[in-house]
Amino acid sequence: MxxxxxxxxxxxxxxxxxxxxxxxxxxxxxxxxxxxxxxxxxxxxxxxxxxxxxxxxxxxxxxxxxxxxxxxxxxxxxxxxxxxxxxxxxxxxxxSEEEMNTIKKLMIEPEVTVERELQSGSKVLITEGPFIGIEGVIFQKKGKTRFGVRIPVLNHSISVEIPASSFSRI
The missing domain is CATH 3.30.70.940 (NusG, N-terminal domain)
Known part of the structure; x- marks a missing residue:
């Protein structure tokens, strides 16, 4: 009971x-x-x-x-x-709590962008900065390095611009 x-x-x-x-x-x-x-x-x-x-x-x-x-x-x-x-x-x-925490962490960045389709790129793990520990995809958009995370429940992705030194390939 x-x-x-x-x-x-x-x-x-x-x-x-x-x-x-x-x-x-x-x-x-x-x-x-x-x-x-x-x-x-x-x-x-x-x-x-x-x-x-x-x-x-x-x-x-x-x-x-x-x-x-x-x-x-x-x-x-x-x-x-x-x-x-x-x-x-x-x-x-x-x-999941993990997905919610990822969304909340990425909201720190004022230039967060919603992507309909996440461009293909290398899987990476953020190793420094405010997004440390988050896994996602690194890709180039308009000549800048962006980090994207797919939100499966919404069929969207979120991306932020990050320096090339803050991630390692998985």
Whole structure:
């Protein structure tokens, strides 16, 4: 009986698919009902006819990461703007702690870029700097060395520019 109680309190990371431009609203509403969320953002300069402004935009449009118990995840579907959970074979996909930590580490870099298709390159391990210990692919883009990590649940990759001295080939 005690084991069952312990299993019910285990939280996992899931990804919800949202309506366009609802990511921040969902983040705020989920906090109000006690569900922890993570919304990776990037700073973008927006130009209007009368001004320029730096705004935070979601790194992965239409996606929000949620950390919730299995039974409580259905409460999130009541929030306006949540379309569904990202699922495979009808079951919501669980994102590993390792993948979440990698995304959070890469968010330190202000010039993080989302890549639809990760270019082919050598597998490497970062050996120094803020991304130490992360495995990924090194490739060239516009004459610069970039480090990319694939996020399988979203079918996207994230890449950052890094110095050539901070990695070793695997």
């Amino acid at each position: 005690r084991e069952l109680a312990l299993q019910q309190t285990v939280c996992s990371w899931y990804v919800v698919y949202t309506y366009p431009h609802y990511e921040k609203r969902i983040l705020n509403q989920s906090k109000k009902i006690g569900i922890h969320c993570f919304l990776p953002t990037k700073k973008v300069v927006k130009q209007w006819s009368d001004r320029r402004k730096i705004v935070d935009e979601p790194l992965f449009p239409n996606y929000v990461f949620v950390y919730v118990e299995e039974q409580a995840r259905f409460r999130l579907l009541d929030i306006t703007g949540v379309s569904r959970y990202v699922a495979f074979d009808g079951k919501p996909v669980v994102v």
